[in-house]
Amino acid sequence: MYSDKVMDHFQNPRNVGEIEDASGVGTVGNAKCGDIMRIYLDIDEEQVIRDVKFKTFGCGAAVATSSMATELVKGKTIYEALQVTNKAVMEALDGLPPVKVHCSLLAEEAIHAALWDYAEKHGIKIEGLEKPKSDIHEGEEEESEEY
Amino acid sequence: MGEEKRVIYLDNAATTRTAPEVVEAMVPYFSEFYGNPSSVYEFSQKSKEAITHAREIIANSLGAKTEEIYFTAGGSESDNWALKAAAEAYKAKGNHIITTKIEHHAVLHTGAWLEKQGYEVTYLDVDENGTVKLEELKRAIRPTTILISIMFANNEIGTIQPIKEIGETARAHGILFHTDAVQAFGQLPIQVDELNIDLLSSSAHKLNGPKGIGFLYIRKGVKIRSFIHGGAQERKRRAGTENVPGIVGYGAAVERAVRTMKERTQKEQALRDYLIDRVLREVPYTRLNGHRTNRLPNNANFSFQFIEGESLLIMLDMDGICGSSGSACTSGSLDPSHVLLAIGLPHEIAHGSLRLTLGEETTKEELDEVVESIKKIVKKLRDMSPLYEDYMRRQ
Numbered sequence: 045m046y047s048d049k050v051m052d053h054f055q056n057p058r059n060v061g062e063i064e065d066a067s068g069v070g071t072v073g074n075a076k077c078g079d080i081m082r083i084y085l086d087i088d089e090e091q092v093i094r095d096v097k098f099k100t101f102g103c104g105a106a107v108a109t110s111s112m113a114t115e116l117v118k119g120k121t122i123y124e125a126l127q128v129t130n131k132a133v134m135e136a137l138d139g140l141p142p143v144k145v146h147c148s149l150l151a152e153e154a155i156h157a158a159l160w161d162y163a164e165k166h167g168i169k170i171e172g173l174e175k176p177k178s179d180i181h182e183g184e185e186e187e188s189e190e191y
Numbered sequence: 192m193g194e195e196k197r198v199i200y201l202d203n204a205a206t207t208r209t210a211p212e213v214v215e216a217m218v219p220y221f222s223e224f225y226g227n228p229s230s231v232y233e234f235s236q237k238s239k240e241a242i243t244h245a246r247e248i249i250a251n252s253l254g255a256k257t258e259e260i261y262f263t264a265g266g267s268e269s270d271n272w273a274l275k276a277a278a279e280a281y282k283a284k285g286n287h288i289i290t291t292k293i294e295h296h297a298v299l300h301t302g303a304w305l306e307k308q309g310y311e312v313t314y315l316d317v318d319e320n321g322t323v324k325l326e327e328l329k330r331a332i333r334p335t336t337i338l339i340s341i342m343f344a345n346n347e348i349g350t351i352q353p354i355k356e357i358g359e360t361a362r363a364h365g366i367l368f369h370t371d372a373v374q375a376f377g378q379l380p381i382q383v384d385e386l387n388i389d390l391l392s393s394s395a396h397k398l399n400g401p402k403g404i405g406f407l408y409i410r411k412g413v414k415i416r417s418f419i420h421g422g423a424q425e426r427k428r429r430a431g432t433e434n435v436p437g438i439v440g441y442g443a444a445v446e447r448a449v450r451t452m453k454e455r456t457q458k459e460q461a462l463r464d465y466l467i468d469r470v471l472r473e474v475p476y477t478r479l480n481g482h483r484t485n486r487l488p489n490n491a492n493f494s495f496q497f498i499e500g501e502s503l504l505i506m507l508d509m510d511g512i513c514g515s516s517g518s519a520c521t522s523g524s525l526d527p528s529h530v531l532l533a534i535g536l537p538h539e540i541a542h543g544s545l546r547l548t549l550g551e552e553t554t555k556e557e558l559d560e561v562v563e564s565i566k567k568i569v570k571k572l573r574d575m576s577p578l579y580e581d582y583m584r585r586q
Contacts, residue, residue: 054502054505055506055509057575060574060575062580071577075538075539075542075578076538076539077538078499078518078527078538078539078542079499080577080578081577082577082580098575099575099576099577099580100575100576100577101497101498101499101539101576101577101578101579102499102502103499103501103502103518104501104502104505106499106502107502107575
């Protein structure tokens with residue numbers, strides 16, 4: 045069902061984790077539909093993404109697209125990162141099954157949400173960046189019941 | 192060529208291995224006794240006799256008469272036939288059907304289709320264990336109710352329904368009672384008279400028989416129309432040349448299932464409980480779905496909080512373990528399993544479910560491996576889950 049690249053990024057996801065005092069954090073998706081992605085960005089004074097980490101709750105494609113998206117934006121300027129589309133993520137993964145295309149959109153949105161957070165924190169405006177739709181602020185999602 | 196990968200198969204609710212002795216019984220009916228059972232010459236009598244013999248085995252296992260067993264192509268066809276044909280045959284009496292929210296899609300989608308044809312269908316709720324509430328069933332009955340269709344045991348969470356009480360209720364109100372026994376037949380003793388069952392669906396491949404063959408039990412006297420029109424097979428109610436090897440295999444599988452039932456299910460139940468106890472004890476933030484004790488002897492269904500089922504299944508597959516999940520991602524829709532939602536699980540917990548269904552060949556050593564694999568994978572997935580991160584931060 046998945047390409048070898050997707051399976052590789054699912055089995056060995058790159059850049060899993062958190063960044064303390066990140067320059068920007070974006071969380072998108074919703075648990076109801078089964079996908080949540082969180083991206084942490086460490087951005088320097090030159091507006092270059094020095095480091096990026098992610099955490100994802102979701103299917104194999106959700107994990108793989110998050111992993112690939114972090115690889116594609118690492119070392120890029122924030123403007124270059126903004127050009128990393130869901131299509132680019134999909135192509136880099138040698139494609140996704142049609143029912144999983146939304147995962148790549150979520151990965152793009154997660155990057156945008158983290159960039160938005162960075163822009164807000166630093167009081168700057170990033171040309172061409174719109175406020176992501178499914179942005180969830182940390183701790184805002186419903187308290188899940190414990191068993 | 193490398194060595195064949197070892198597989199731990201824990202998806203016996205999806206399908207089972209056709210038993211070698213069943214295959215052996217079937218083989219002569221492909222190339223040796225291939226005559227059409229409807230033909231008159233001596234040669235085809237072998238085929239006819241084989242069908243009669245299989246029908247007897249199956250009827251006996253249910254305490255039914257041979258003429259009450261109608262072979263079909265499987266469980267879905269049997270469910271479709273039972274609902275559609277009963278609705279049609281009894282429409283002069285009424286247009287109301289009662290079923291539950293946790294039925295197999297073969298019943299639920301047929302119910303939805305009947306609603307489009309003008310029938311009214313009540314979908315009963317279940318409690319947190321997945322058990323139908325008898326009081327709610329009684330309240331749902333109307334003068335126009337013609338059919339109650341409630342599954343014997345659930346395919347996802349394994350919960351066994353109070354079939355005897357449901358049958359009594361149906362009988363007391365003069366309503367037909369259909370049960371989808373696809374998961375239960377061969378695992379639990381079923382006597383149709385004792386349980387007041389009028390219609391019962393079953394499928395051979397769930398009990399070590401071949402795929403593509405099932406039956407519908409139709410109590411004598413129940414008016415039910417033909418489903419497939421054509422020749423006179425199956426007492427003119429289901430036309431088409433019989434699947435002779437399939438029917439022979441079904442007979443052999445039932446004979447075997449009845450013979451081994453007690454010992455087999457006792458062993459499976461002990462292993463099932465071992466698996467459930469270990470997983471609940473050793474994997475934190477985990478719950479068991481379905482009734483703790485009143486469940487199919489081979490069914491375990493867990494929800495692991497903070498993780499998603501498809502990821503879990505793929506990682507288990509990499510360890511050579513076959514299971515299934517009620518996660519939306521495995522169904523191609525956005526909603527997780529209707530059964531898990533019906534027992535009240537929040538969406539995000541329903542997404543993290545895993546069903547493991549044991550077979551007669553399952554060993555304790557295999558389950559030990561599975562538990563270790565689950566522990567490793569759940570930890571890995573939680574370590575990359577933002578839900579788990581948030582939860583731990585709040586602690």
